[in-house]
Amino acid sequence: MIVAMSHVSFYRKYRSETFETLVGQQHIVQTLTNAISTDRLSHAYIFSGPRGTGKTSTARILAKTLNVTEGQTFQDCPICLKISQGTSVDVIEIDAASNTGVDNIRELNEQVNFVPVECTYKVYIIDEAHMLSVGAFNALLKTLEEPPEKTVFVLATTEPHKIPITIHSRCQSLNFRRLTHTEIIEYLQFVSEQESISLSSGAAMMIAQNSDGCMRDALSLLDQLYSFKGAQIEQTDVQSLLGSIDQSLLLKIMNDILGGNSEGLVETFKLAFDDGVNTTQLCEDLMVLSQTLVYLKSGCDATFQLDEDYLEKLKGMIQESQLSRLVGILEGIAKIQVELKWFPNPEVLLQVHCLL
Helix, strand or coil, X not given: CCCCCCCCCHHHHCCCCCHHHCCCCHHHHHHHHXXXXXXXXXXXXXXXXXXXXXXXXXXXHHHHHHHCCCCCCCCCCHHHHHHHHCCCCCXXXXXXXXXXXXXXXXXXXXHCCCCCCCCCXXXXXXXXXXHCCHHHHHHHHHHHHCCCCCEEEEEEECCHHHCCHXXXXXXXXXXXXXXXXXXXXXXHHHHHHHCCCXXXXXXXXXXXXXXXXXXXXXXXXXXXXXXXXXXXXXXXXXXXXXXXXXXXXXXXHHHHHHHCCHHHHHHHHHHHHHCCCCHXXXXXXHHHHHHHHHHHHCCCHHHCCCCHHHHHHHHHHCCCCCHHHHHHHHHHHHHHHHHHCXXXXXXXXXXXXXXX
16 A cells, blocks of 8 residues: 655755754854853743744754764764654753643743753753743743753743743843845745755745745745645746735836826726735735835845846836835835724725825
8 A cells, every 4th residue: 555645844844953054043053052162051041033033943953952962963863863853852842822821830840850861951942932821930930040950941932022021031032033035035946946846036036025034934835836836936826826916017006106196096906906916915015015115215226136127117116206205105005004904895995095
């Protein structure tokens, strides 16, 4: 009998396994490697930053670095393989979103005093740490202040302001940043080469723009596109999957807004919505475009990886426009994005605001 192999999603298959392959967080890598090499490792860290930027992956890499068998690599070391697979008894990952109570932390406090079974260091990785209850944080305080020897805590969070100051004072905080479009595009191209996918530059750029600096979102979108389209992925495929608008229509909408062409704007909106364009995605596309125009007007064109013809079109659009006008449009679209979440008819809201 033939057993079908289960598909492993790209973001799991290509998550960073070493400090060298961690994308865009060189300041974090430098801090941790220096701490290890000089024997100045902290007993507790707070890894904070946007989702999908490598916090949990870095925590696992740190655990492997501390426990790798001398003379072996992560790929050869049995302990490191267990850590990567999440099966090591001494590297404990806790999802604080579903283990928020004081009893969960009391259980951790009881276990933390046991010596490591197979590792040199015990490492506790608490994901979404800001979700812990007040009682749970209080129960964790003493352990963080005086942890057993050879024990490291990593609290990963997207909302560090929700973690009590008493916890912050007992941890070293490392802030992960959003990834740039260039970093995401380069990694998408690397993954595409590994998977024998032909990914156009326009498609890669659109994926990066819609990932909000999050590598996990970018890889998930690439995975969806691969399932949807196969090994040949063009920009139009990304537009179709996202419910995004055709580039020419998007530029026409912006030109009509800049020129105050109400009749043309109504007609273009109708064409877009009749074509099944997603309103939220259209607003996001307009946000990206208006932000790009502001940057270009400010002389920041070196920061973009845009098609030369498209870039020339954008430069032509802003020749007669003042920077204050472009900033006003950007501000208006930002307000629309907030209101879209609550308005029952988003198409009407978008049109009304753009026509005003």
